[in-house]
Amino acid sequence: MDIARIRDMAQKMAEPATEMRRFLHTNPEPSWHEVETTRFIASELEETGFKGIKIGVEGKPVGLVADLKGKEDGPLVALRTDIDALSITEEGDLPYKSRRDGASHACGHDGHIAILLHTAKLLYSMKDEFSGGVRFIFQPAEEKGDHSGAPAMVKEGVLDGVDAVAGMHLWAHVPTGRVQWRAGPVMASVDGWEVKFFGQGGHGAMPQNAVDPTVTAANFILALQTVVSREVNPLETGVISVGKLVSGDVINIIPDRAEMIGNIRTFNPTVRDKMEAAFRRIAEGVAATYRCRAEIKYTTLYPPVINDSSLAELLRDTALQVVGENNVEESPMLMASEDFSFYQMKVPGVLFFLGSGDEAKGTTAPHHSPKFNVDDTVLPTGISLMTAFALNMLEKLREGRSS
Ligand code: NI
Numbered sequence: 001m002d003i004a005r006i007r008d009m010a011q012k013m014a015e016p017a018t019e020m021r022r023f024l025h026t027n028p029e030p031s032w033h034e035v036e037t038t039r040f041i042a043s044e045l046e047e048t049g050f051k052g053i054k055i056g057v058e059g060k061p062v063g064l065v066a067d068l069k070g071k072e073d074g075p076l077v078a079l080r081t082d083i084d085a086l087s088i089t090e091e092g093d094l095p096y097k098s099r100r101d102g103a104s105h106a107c108g109h110d111g112h113i114a115i116l117l118h119t120a121k122l123l124y125s126m127k128d129e130f131s132g133g134v135r136f137i138f139q140p141a142e143e144k145g146d147h148s149g150a151p152a153m154v155k156e157g158v159l160d161g162v163d164a165v166a167g168m169h170l171w172a173h174v175p176t177g178r179v180q181w182r183a184g185p186v187m188a189s190v191d192g193w194e195v196k197f198f199g200q201g202g203h204g205a206m207p208q209n210a211v212d213p214t215v216t217a218a219n220f221i222l223a224l225q226t227v228v229s230r231e232v233n234p235l236e237t238g239v240i241s242v243g244k245l246v247s248g249d250v251i252n253i254i255p256d257r258a259e260m261i262g263n264i265r266t267f268n269p270t271v272r273d274k275m276e277a278a279f280r281r282i283a284e285g286v287a288a289t290y291r292c293r294a295e296i297k298y299t300t301l302y303p304p305v306i307n308d309s310s311l312a313e314l315l316r317d318t319a320l321q322v323v324g325e326n327n328v329e330e331s332p333m334l335m336a337s338e339d340f341s342f343y344q345m346k347v348p349g350v351l352f353f354l355g356s357g358d359e360a361k362g363t364t365a366p367h368h369s370p371k372f373n374v375d376d377t378v379l380p381t382g383i384s385l386m387t388a389f390a391l392n393m394l395e396k397l398r399e400g401r402s403s
Contacts, residue, residue, distance in 0.1 A: 001391050003321045003384075006122070010383035013118045017379040020044075021114035022096035025373075028085030028103040028110070031141035031149070034062040037083050041117060041138050048121050057152050063140035065158055067133055068123055074132030075397035077390055078158075078165040079119065080343060081112040082142030082149070091370040092362075107367045108170035108356065111374040113138065115168070115382035122387050132394040135162060142339055145192065145301050150339035154346055163397050164311055165349040166389055167340045168382060172364050174355030176375045179319035179385065180331035181352045183312035185267035187305035188239075190337040191276065194261045194297040195220065195283050199290075201256035210254040214247045216290040217258035221245070223286055227278045238266035238275055239335055265335050267304045276300075303341040308348035314396055315350050318389045323381060354382055 029037050038061060042053050045066050053066045063083065067076075090097055090104035098104040105111075120136050137158055141149035159165065174180055197217055202210025221242055228238045242262040248255030264279065266272050280296060287294035319328045331353055340351045357364040358375040365371040 001388060001395075003388060006387050007322065007380075007384045009122055009125070010118070010380040010387065013122070013383055014377075014380045017114045017118045017383065018376040020117065021110050021374065021376055021379060024110035024113055025094075025105050026096045026099050028098050028100060028105045030087045030103050031084040031144040032060060032062060032147075034083050034140045037113070038062050038064055038138070038140070041083070041113065044117050045120060045136075048124050050120070050124070057140065057149065057156055063149060063153065064138045066120065066136045068120065068127060068136070069133045070130040070394070071128050072131040075163045075394055075401065076133040076135060076161050077393045077397070078135040078137055078162045078343075079116060079386055079390055080137040080139055080165060080167045080340065081116040082109045083113050083138050084109060084141050084143055084149070086143055086368060088368065088370050094373065104370065104372075106369060106372040107143065108172070108372070108374050109142070111170045111356065111379065111382070112168065114379055115386060118379070118383045119386040119390070122383060123390060130391055130394055131398065134390050134394075146299050148302070148339040150342035154342050159343060159346045162347050164308075164393050165343045165347055166311070166315070166386070166393065167343075167349070167351040168386060169338070169351065169353050170356040170374055170378065170382070171353040172357040172367060172372065174353060174357055176355050176358045176363070176378045177323055177381050178327045178329065178355035179323055179352060180329055180355070181312055181316045181319060182331040182333070183307050183309040185304050185306050186331055186333060186351065187338050187341070188265040188267050188335045189269070189272050189304040189341070190301045191264045191272070192261070192299045192301055193264065193279060195259070196295040197258045197287055197292040198295065199254075199256055199292045202254045204252035204254055207254060211291045212254050213258035213292050214255065216286060216292045217245060217247055217260060219290065220260070220283060220286045223282045224279065227275055227282070231274065231278050232271055236266070236268055236271050238264070238271055240264050240275065240279070265337065267333060269303065302337040302339050303345060305338050305341045305351050306344060307350045308344070311348055311350040311393070314392055315352050315389055318392050319385060322384045322388055354378060354385065
């Protein structure tokens with residue numbers, strides 16, 4: 001593979017990719033509302049020459065899948081991007097600021113779309129040079145937690161026939177152009193929980209006539225913190241956080257209920273099951289101890305992102321070719337989550353990070369913050385990486401088949 005040529009072609013796309021990223025930034029659409037975004041992507045692909053684009057998931061006109069066939073039959077690899085914006089009002093005064101109140105591309109998915117669309121264009125121009133196929137997955141609703149796009153697309157067969165899948169996330173915490181890769185677990189699972197303790201309300205002066213759900217809640221919070229410290233193997237990791245606690249509202253009344261919500265994260269599916277069981281047991285147990293009744297709701301959200309080792313190593317080698325050894329490093333494990341994990345439960349996959357943080361350009365605000373922005377100079381690097389990695393995956397899979 002001629003990396004210099006790919007880099008050169010990607011660099012020529014810097015201007016249109018930047019223009020596209022900024023256009024998308026101005027026109028963000030939150031999860032499951034990416035109708036115009038989807039239409040835009042489809043028309044770009046059609047213009048390029050793509051045929052048979054499959055639009056929509058769950059009967060909604062959001063998200064799409066497009067296939068590119070090489071000169072001969074062979075393995076099929078998938079490149080996936082998310083396309084949704086967040087329900088956050090953008091702050092600041094970028095010339096291409098979001099024109100929609102309550103919506104902004106505060107996670108960089110605008111950059112992901114621009115990168116993958118140009119990767120599709122680049123690979124299309126090279127389609128007589130490789131064997132096998134590349135499937136481009138433009139996925140809606142990555143941010144939607146209890147109803148995200150990945151499991152919906154997987155259910156509708158987006159991975160049928162796919163041998164390997166790759167995803168990339170821009171990363172503001174890392175300098176522009178630096179690639180972070182990791183084999184094995186890289187992002188945590190996330191589950192959401194809700195507990196309501198029902199007691200009996202009463203006068204604050206006469207606790208003997210009431211059953212106090214607030215004291216129950218206080219004990220529950222402390223007991224919950226022993227799950228990670230006392231029940232999870234110290235060599236594993238996990239976190240349980242309380243995100244909200246509501247109980248009563250005046251100084252002299254014991255309320256009749258206390259309500260809490262929070263989340264549980266870990267990297268290991270076995271630890272995940274164990275933490276859920278402990279959480280339920282403690283909620284029930286503490287409630288019983290203090291004469292309350294517990295109502296529990298537990299929602300499994302995303303599994304952990306666990307990268308296939310040989311794909312991760314291939315990604316690292318590709319990154320070394322594209323950005324050089326000074327710009328490639330191992331990623332730390334992150335307690336944040338990504339629904340890319342749903343693809344990995346079906347086929348080997350790798351998710352990696354591409355730095356887009358530049359202090360001088362103001363692109364180091366954390367993801368999901370109202371001032372988040374992408375350093376556009378990273379776009380050609382992303383295009384080169386995705387293109388080269390798709391070709392490297394195809395080559396490796398072909399070798400595996402013939403040996
Ligand atoms: Ni994101």
